[in-house]
Amino acid sequence: MTNIYLLRHSKTEQDFFKEDFDRELIEKWFSRIKKLIKKLKKENIVFDEIISSPAKRSKQTAEEIYKKTWTKKTKIIYDDNLYHSDFDYILSIINNLKKQWKWNFLIVWHNPDIEDVVNYFANDEIWHLKTCWIFKVS
Numbered sequence: 678m679t680n681i682y683l684l685r686h687s688k689t690e691q692d693f694f695k696e697d698f699d700r701e702l703i704e705k706w707f708s709r710i711k712k713l714i715k716k717l718k719k720e721n722i723v724f725d726e727i728i729s730s731p732a733k734r735s736k737q738t739a740e741e742i743y744k745k746t747w748t749k750k751t752k753i754i755y756d757d758n759l760y761h762s763d764f765d766y767i768l769s770i771i772n773n774l775k776k777q778w779k780w781n782f783l784i785v786w787h788n789p790d791i792e793d794v795v796n797y798f799a800n801d802e803i804w805h806l807k808t809c810w811i812f813k814v815s
Contacts, residue, residue, distance in 0.1 A: 679778065680722075680780075681813070682812065682813050682814070684809070685785075685808055686786070686787065698733065699732075709808065711741075713809055723748055723781060724751055725751060725752070725781050726751070727785065728754045728785070729754070729786070730786040732787065735759070735786055739785040756770075759787075760786075764794060788805075
């Protein structure tokens with residue numbers, strides 16, 4: 678069975694002089710990623726593939742999870758289209774991943790796009806996803 682997890686990156690700095698693409702995570706919020714990693718390990722969730730937006734904050738989140746949970750078969754991929762993705766693009770990724778067998782995938786990217794996709798799969802209205810929030814699709 679294919680399991681797909683959607684993750685909003687962790688908390689970022691509010692630097693109005695930096696380009697949005699280059700905003701970094703706030704150091705103290707790495708603890709939130711560590712809590713998530715602890716939960717993933719407790720539930721024996723290991724990702725075969727991590728797909729991330731190339732934006733700095735998403736890369737930092739994805740790489741921290743990768744460093745702490747990787748196996749020999751884990752791959753990390755940066756998809757340029759995830760930075761300014763749309764609903765249909767994300768659904769096409771998810772549908773392609775569902776064709777895989779016995780894999781765990783993690784997709785790391787941004788609001789508001791992640792909210793739209795989570796709402797679609799949850800059949801609910803989630804108004805604001807907190808940073809470092811994870812949702813299992815399958």
